[in-house]
Amino acid sequence: MRALITGGAGFIGSRLRAALLDAGHEAMVIDDLRLGHPQPAPHERLRVVIDSLGGDAAADAVRAFAPEAVFHLAAIHYIPYTEAHPEETWQVNVDGTAWVLKLCEDIAPRAVVACSSAAVYGFSDAPLHEDSPFAPRGVYGETKVETERLLGSFAAAHPGARVAAARLFNVYGPGDRNPHLMPALMDQIRRGETIKVGNTWPKRDYVHVNDAAAALLRLSEGPPGYAAYNVGTGIGTSVTSLIDDLVSVAGLSGRSAQCEVDSARVRADDGHLVSDSSRIIADTGWRPRVRLRDGLAWLVEDVA
Ligand SMILES: NC(=O)c1ccc[n+]([C@@H]2O[C@H](COP(=O)([O-])OP(=O)(O)OC[C@H]3O[C@@H](n4cnc5c(N)ncnc54)[C@H](O)[C@@H]3O)[C@@H](O)[C@H]2O)c1
Numbered sequence: 640m641r642a643l644i645t646g647g648a649g650f651i652g653s654r655l656r657a658a659l660l661d662a663g664h665e666a667m668v669i670d671d672l673r674l675g676h677p678q679p680a681p682h683e684r685l686r687v688v689i690d691s692l693g694g695d696a697a698a699d700a701v702r703a704f705a706p707e708a709v710f711h712l713a714a715i716h717y718i719p720y721t722e723a724h725p726e727e728t729w730q731v732n733v734d735g736t737a738w739v740l741k742l743c744e745d746i747a748p749r750a751v752v753a754c755s756s757a758a759v760y761g762f763s764d765a766p767l768h769e770d771s772p773f774a775p776r777g778v779y780g781e782t783k784v785e786t787e788r789l790l791g792s793f794a795a796a797h798p799g800a801r802v803a804a805a806r807l808f809n810v811y812g813p814g815d816r817n818p819h820l821m822p823a824l825m826d827q828i829r830r831g832e833t834i835k836v837g838n839t840w841p842k843r844d845y846v847h848v849n850d851a852a853a854a855l856l857r858l859s860e861g862p863p864g865y866a867a868y869n870v871g872t873g874i875g876t877s878v879t880s881l882i883d884d885l886v887s888v889a890g891l892s893g894r895s896a897q898c899e900v901d902s903a904r905v906r907a908d909d910g911h912l913v914s915d916s917s918r919i920i921a922d923t924g925w926r927p928r929v930r931l932r933d934g935l936a937w938l939v940e941d942v943a
Contacts, residue, residue, distance in 0.1 A: 648672055652670070654814075667700065669692070688701075692734075713735060722777055733786060747800070750800065750801040760773070762841075762911055804867040806869045809821075821938070828885065839900060843911075847928075854868075
């Protein structure tokens with residue numbers, strides 16, 4: 640199969656790219672490397688176009704490549720950045736998606752899978768199901784709600800296509816350049832510093848990047864029609880528990896880690912975001928394979 644990956648130089652895109660190439664597929668990456676990810680290494684079945692969504696070079700290359708599956712990952716998603724740059728976020732996340740879908744009208748791929756996010760939901764004490772109401776808390780979540788609306792409209796107009804929105808929860812693993820909690824914790828461990836955290840009680844659903852990439856692949860293989868899918872483990876982990884695990888895993892590899900609450904990072908508006916992933920499991924057979932402690936141990940080894 641020929642597969643296009645927008646954002647294919649990024650954290651999750653790199654893993655998806657490797658998975659596609661390992662499975663013998665041809666891949667094309669469109670990425671403008673704005674986050675400083677390295678340009679993907681040459682491979683006989685990989686084409687790399689360094690251009691932004693909306694660029695002429697990218698459009699020409701995609702039309703010539705005529706992908707059978709389109710994985711749309713390129714987006715801006717570090718929340719503080721998106722709040723500080725709402726117009727840029729809307730332009731990349733929403734206009735960028737509209738541009739990808741317009742191209743899809745020309746190339747008629749069999750499958751279109753785009754990354755949405757748990758940020759479309761509000762906080763909840765119970766696991767979030769795909770039918771839970773949209774309640775985005777800021778620009779980023781709003782752009783993902785709009786992304787899903789665009790996907791739904793595209794699917795309605797192209798009933799022969801498989802179209803899926805992957806509502807990824809907290810993806811972790813090596814290579815995340817956005818200063819999310821996990822990379823920040825790993826940096827502090829790497830420097831031997833005391834780990835500084837904000838709220839310690841909210842639970843998040845940490846899904847390993849290998850599992851996230853596998854889910855995107857599975858979602859491209861389904862029958863025609865549109866659906867949104869949660870991609871998470873179903874296990875909520877509080878920041879306290881995450882740090883306990885990291886400390887113990889780091890201790891196992893001979894490193895120490897201490898943590899303290901930094902009042903500047905404490906947020907009033909906070910809560911739990913945990914996935915009910917029964918839909919993706921039932922429809923595709925995907926299951927998260929990497930246990931959090933194993934994923935953390937790999938991360939700690941990575942910084943050793
Ligand atoms: N990482 C997570 O925890 C997480 C959680 C939920 C959803 N998501 C979604 O998954 C997708 C991939 O996330 P990631 O963590 O790999 O992000 P990332 O920031 O590591 O990768 C995104 C890639 O897109 C590229 N890009 C951004 N804007 C572009 C543009 N206008 N034109 C071309 N390239 C552009 C960047 O250079 C980067 O390489 C995003 O859509 C994100 O919203 C991620």
